[in-house]
Amino acid sequence: xxxxxxxxxxxxxxxxxxxxxxxxxxxxxxxxxxxxxxxxxxxxxxxxxxxxxxxxxxxxxxxxxxxxxxxxxxxxxxxxxxxxxxxxxxxxxxxxxxxxxxxxxxxxxxxxxxxxxxxxxxxxxxxxxxxxxxxxxxxxxxxxxxxxxxxxxxxxxxxxxxxxxxxxxxxxxxxxxxxxxxxxxxxxxxxxxxxxxxxxxxxxxxxxxxxxxxxxxxxxxxxxxxxxxxxxxxxxxxxxxxxxxxxxxxxxxxxxxxxxxxxxxxxxxxxxxxxxxxxxxxxxxxxxxxxxxxxxxxxxxxxxxxxxxxxxxxxxxxxxxxxxxxxxxxxxxxxxxxxxxxxxxxxxxxxxxxxxxxxxxxxxxxxxxxxxxxxxxxxxxxxxxxxxxxxxxxxxxxxxxxxxxxxxxxxxxxxxxxxxxxxxxxxxxxxxxxxxxxxxxxxxxxxxxxxxxxxxxxxxxxxxxxxxxxxxxxxxxxxxxxxxxxxxxxxxxxxxxxxxxxxxxxxxxxxxxxxxxx
Ligand SMILES: NC(=O)c1ccc[n+]([C@@H]2O[C@H](COP(=O)([O-])OP(=O)(O)OC[C@H]3O[C@@H](n4cnc5c(N)ncnc54)[C@H](O)[C@@H]3O)[C@@H](O)[C@H]2O)c1
Ligand SMILES: [Zn+2]
Ligand SMILES: [Zn+2]
Numbered sequence: 001x002x003x004x005x006x007x008x009x010x011x012x013x014x015x016x017x018x019x020x021x022x023x024x025x026x027x028x029x030x031x032x033x034x035x036x037x038x039x040x041x042x043x044x045x046x047x048x049x050x051x052x053x054x055x056x057x058x059x060x061x062x063x064x065x066x067x068x069x070x071x072x073x074x075x076x077x078x079x080x081x082x083x084x085x086x087x088x089x090x091x092x093x094x095x096x097x098x099x100x101x102x103x104x105x106x107x108x109x110x111x112x113x114x115x116x117x118x119x120x121x122x123x124x125x126x127x128x129x130x131x132x133x134x135x136x137x138x139x140x141x142x143x144x145x146x147x148x149x150x151x152x153x154x155x156x157x158x159x160x161x162x163x164x165x166x167x168x169x170x171x172x173x174x175x176x177x178x179x180x181x182x183x184x185x186x187x188x189x190x191x192x193x194x195x196x197x198x199x200x201x202x203x204x205x206x207x208x209x210x211x212x213x214x215x216x217x218x219x220x221x222x223x224x225x226x227x228x229x230x231x232x233x234x235x236x237x238x239x240x241x242x243x244x245x246x247x248x249x250x251x252x253x254x255x256x257x258x259x260x261x262x263x264x265x266x267x268x269x270x271x272x273x274x275x276x277x278x279x280x281x282x283x284x285x286x287x288x289x290x291x292x293x294x295x296x297x298x299x300x301x302x303x304x305x306x307x308x309x310x311x312x313x314x315x316x317x318x319x320x321x322x323x324x325x326x327x328x329x330x331x332x333x334x335x336x337x338x339x340x341x342x343x344x345x346x347x348x349x350x351x352x353x354x355x356x357x358x359x360x361x362x363x364x365x366x367x368x369x370x371x372x373x374x375x376x377x378x379x380x381x382x383x384x385x386x387x388x389x390x391x392x393x394x395x396x397x398x399x400x401x402x403x404x405x406x407x408x409x410x411x412x413x414x415x416x417x418x419x420x421x422x423x424x425x426x427x428x429x430x431x432x433x434x435x436x437x438x439x440x441x442x443x444x445x446x447x448x449x450x451x452x453x454x455x456x457x458x459x460x461x462x463x464x465x466x467x468x469x470x471x472x473x474x475x476x477x478x479x480x481x482x483x484x485x486x487x488x489x490x491x492x493x494x495x496x497x498x499x500x501x502x503x504x505x506x507x508x509x510x511x512x513x514x515x516x517x518x
Pocket of ligand 1: 326346349368369419436465467509
């Protein structure tokens with residue numbers, strides 16, 4: 001009966017309950033077969049049973065072969081290649097009382113299927129037994145009560161949806177709308193790793209997403225991209241880490257957030273940070289404001305899951321991702337022994353830059369900040385050679401005075417401010433380097449740059465965009481060696497249900513690093 005199944009069909013029943021209450025949709029409408037297929041794919045993605053992309057594979061599969069099964073039932077599923085996108089075995093149930101034309105047949109029930117590994121065949125054969133029985137097919141077609149559906153399709157367990165473990169998550173729905181919710185706990189697909197999230201730090205990006213959303217986020221989406229945790233499940237096809245060490249249950253790990261494709265011309269040159277195909281944890285993949293997180297294949301294949309070194313806590317490891325961006329910047333601006341450096345902006349990023357510049361051998365490191373309160377808090381932690389309040393004195397003059405009129409070798413703008421960028425350029429010594437670390441608002445991206453200053457003084461202006469997997473490894477190594485401590489920069493630790501409070505603290509600049517411990 002199942003024309004599109006592999007021939008090596010074995011009859012083993014599905015394990016556990018694959019149809020949960022939230023997957024049953026009664027009295028639906030579809031314009032045509034493709035509309036029904038789209039709804040089917042969206043349902044599986046919404047359940048979190050499959051990674052994004054599986055819905056498209058359902059359409060592709062239908063183009064190859066019809067998934068009409070007889071008795072008014074279609075069983076849409078992805079292509080063989082899409083099997084890697086399956087996170088756990090699951091069924092959907094869509095009832096179309098008015099019927100949907102399916103190449104001349106009429107479909108009343110669409111049962112989309114996601115099956116991991118060899119469970120595929122077992123699930124289908126168990127389903128077929130129920131569906132090809134005319135009485136139960138008719139009962140399913142006319143069911144008006146979800147329990148009837150669950151009872152027929154999960155005969156051994158009845159309405160046992162509650163048996164799937166649940167977890168708490170913080171999910172972004174729309175600007176201003178982040179909800180703390182209960183969600184099914186995900187399971188790892190064959191090429192994925194599941195972690196118990198122990199720490200997920202917040203940053204300005206979370207504030208931006210909360211207020212304005214993000215062009216690369218397709219809501220609803222679990223937020224959080226500065227993640228550390230512990231491995232609890234390893235997919236059957238997952239190989240060892242990049243250094244050859246096999247993953248073990250219980251390993252402490254940190255994940256990259258910006259995920260390069262690893263295959264484009266830029267990635268092949270080692271320029272992972274500007275990969276045009278970049279995807280991100282918390283954008284295209286679920287994020288770390290959750291009790292559990294699936295590390296997708298896309299992260300593992302670029303060696304983006306890192307073992308946390310001995311002596312480094314989960315809280316500290318969660319700061320490795322923003323710290324990695326600072327490492328990228330100071331590499332590009334070539335901060336090195338003997339350099340005088342100024343960091344403009346005393347938020348968490350500015351603090352990391354001050355400490356990193358020292359670790360790289362800078363001679364003197366200055367910190368400039370507009371807010372007196374923030375300057376005092378951050379300077380007390382990272383102890384710059386001078387802390388300059390840009391609201392009280394002219395910061396350019398203050399830097400020139402501190403350097404006997406010479407200026408600094410490197411200026412890093414750790415603030416989303418055009419004024420900071422313009423000031424920074426005027427603080428530079430001859431041959432100085434300016435790192436434009438903080439981006440500017442989309443509607444105000446231009447500054448006035450005295451190009452003669454760049455010309456005659458042989459200045460260098462460098463951009464910086466995120467970090468590579470290797471920068472994340474370096475960040476963890478700096479912490480492990482004690483060269484760049486970050487523990488004391490974590491000023492707030494909050495439980496998952498206080499994500500909105502955490503975002504508020506970040507937005508008001510009341511802390512340095514604010515970490516969620518789910
Ligand atoms: N390039 C990258 O890879 C990358 C990565 C992470 C963050 N960032 C950017 O780095 C910047 C800093 O991040 P953060 O989390 O520390 O931000 P933050 O908002 O917590 O801190 C920025 C600080 O800069 C101060 N400031 C603003 N204008 C100033 C000026 N003209 N002179 C002196 N101080 C000024 C603010 O008062 C604030 O305290 C942000 O713009 C962020 O988007 C860039
Ligand atoms: Zn961040
Ligand atoms: Zn790439």
